[in-house]
Amino acid sequence: MDALRAATATPSPGGLPWWLWLALLGLGGGLYYLAECRWWPITDCRKCEGRGKFQPKGRKVRRPCRRCKGTGSRLRFGRKVWNRFARVRKAAS
Numbered sequence: 001m002d003a004l005r006a007a008t009a010t011p012s013p014g015g016l017p018w019w020l021w022l023a024l025l026g027l028g029g030g031l032y033y034l035a036e037c038r039w040w041p042i043t044d045c046r047k048c049e050g051r052g053k054f055q056p057k058g059r060k061v062r063r064p065c066r067r068c069k070g071t072g073s074r075l076r077f078g079r080k081v082w083n084r085f086a087r088v089r090k091a092a093s
């Protein structure tokens with residue numbers, strides 16, 4: 001336990017401090033998400049799990065999913081932000 005505390009409290013000589021690893025991990029995750037938004041902007045609807053139809057609990061009728069309008073897919077949140085930035089950039093130039 002003491003060894004663990006010493007390892008996390010002080011950066012090990014020659015190695016990277018733990019917070020830098022954390023920052024790199026976060027950066028990697030962010031880049032991965034950006035890549036997803038760039039190349040796979042469309043993902044399965046969370047409400048109907050990509051089926052396009054939604055069955056309310058305790059009912060037999062299936063109705064088209066309202067959130068994705070029956071398409072079963074939705075635009076990623078990151079892509080919406082991306083589009084907004086793109087629009088702002090286009091308007092500025």
Ligand SMILES: [Zn+2]
Pocket residue numbers: 045046047048049050052053065066067068069070071072073
């Ligand atoms: Zn849906």
